[in-house]
Amino acid sequence: MNAIVFVRAAGAAAMLLLAAGSAAARSDEPPPDTICTVLGTAARYVGTTVTVRGVATTEGKVTTLTDAQCKGVVNLTMDDAAGRKRDVVSFRRTVSEKGVRADATIFGRFEATGDARVPYAIDVYSVRDVNELPAAEGG
Template sequence: MKKHLSLGAAGAALALALIAGPADARKADGPPPDTICTILGTADRYVDTTVTVRAVASSAGKVASLSDSGCQGSIGLNMQDESDSDRKRDVLSFRRAMSSSGARAQATVFGRFHPTGNAQAPYVIDVYSVRDVADVQ
């Protein structure tokens, strides 16, 4: 009888682990990225914080920005740094990909959001990392 109890407890523990496993995996991915529309609509809430946003990145010469067809406006991307050796490989690769005028890619960007003081491009993200990059045709 003691064997049945220990097997039952082990089975219950295994079942809980299997149920909790996928939930833990979802938490590890973090919260879903914000949208450009959300950030621009409530910009004061995001100023001087780090954001994760998924949007279409596009370039016009040396200027890259994120935009969303669902709302007006865009957010500039700052991928320049005096010491590029401090930049991560993903940011350097993304910067190279966006360096040609007219380049477009869907990407998830993580970085510090702050105002620029420029009415034409009022906000910018200092890019810390980039993931899930896919070309947009």
């Protein structure tokens, strides 16, 4: 009798683990790529939408997204249409007006710029998971 109860409990536990595992595997949003990954195969991404994570900073009027792992840099452009979105406005205020470095996930269109120094840019559609970084983390 105890063996039957144990088998049923173990079976129920296994079913719960399988259900939890498949629910975790079905995420609505894919994990962001790294800038290094996108720049490493840039031709594949030009003209497509990308989701990347990196450190955003603004110098003058230019906002960039960088990755220290590969020293990758892409410019970020935020047009007027995206500029009306709350997440983009908040992000722009954080990195431009406040002059803060921020770790962020950027979703936008990856384009070639024609500039030899920074050959690629992302036209920002949305921003999420923005975390201000301390100034002491020099970049």
